Amino acid sequence: MSSNPTNVPTGTTANEGQNGAGGAPQQQDMHDKGVAYAAGKAGHKTNASTTEKISDGIRTAFRKVTGKDIPIKDKS
Numbered sequence: 001m002s003s004n005p006t007n008v009p010t011g012t013t014a015n016e017g018q019n020g021a022g023g024a025p026q027q028q029d030m031h032d033k034g035v036a037y038a039a040g041k042a043g044h045k046t047n048a049s050t051t052e053k054i055s056d057g058i059r060t061a062f063r064k065v066t067g068k069d070i071p072i073k074d075k076s
Helices: 014-019 030-041 048-066
Strands: none
Touching: 030 048
């Protein structure tokens, strides 16, 4: 196991690893953080943009199937 629990590339800060080098911090809600966590556990490293796209796709699919919104409000 690695000693890097947040899956941030070595030599970068946590904000740079999540938001791109020098980019403005993006707000992630709990759903986005959950998607990022699941992707990390599955062995995939995703950036904030990819995580947001996956999260939005899950929200859309959930809405189509149930007719309701996910009870976690999107911050973007």
